[in-house]
Amino acid sequence: MQSSLIGKIEKAKRYAQETERITFYEFSASIRGDNDSHVTGYKDSKWNCTCDFFSHWGLCSHTMTMEKVLGGMLPMKALTTKFENGD
Secondary structure, three states: OHHHHHHHHHHHHHHHHHHHOOOOEEEEEEEOOOOOOEEEEOOOOOOEEEEHHHHHHHHHHHHHHHHHHHHOOOOHHOOOOOOOOOO
């Protein structure tokens, strides 16, 4: 393996451990809930989800899950919930 590729692999490992380097601005994911799966996403500084609760409240367990999973990798304006004590 070329030394330049080895260097890139090592850098990728370091970046992956330093998640504060990463900021998501747009994404979508399917979350399998207890009753059904829903597509949750973030685009144009707005959350969206296909569940009924989101259509009434503008947030839901699915969007809050993504906030918690992605943590510091989201822009500050994407955070709608403050998780404390590791919860």
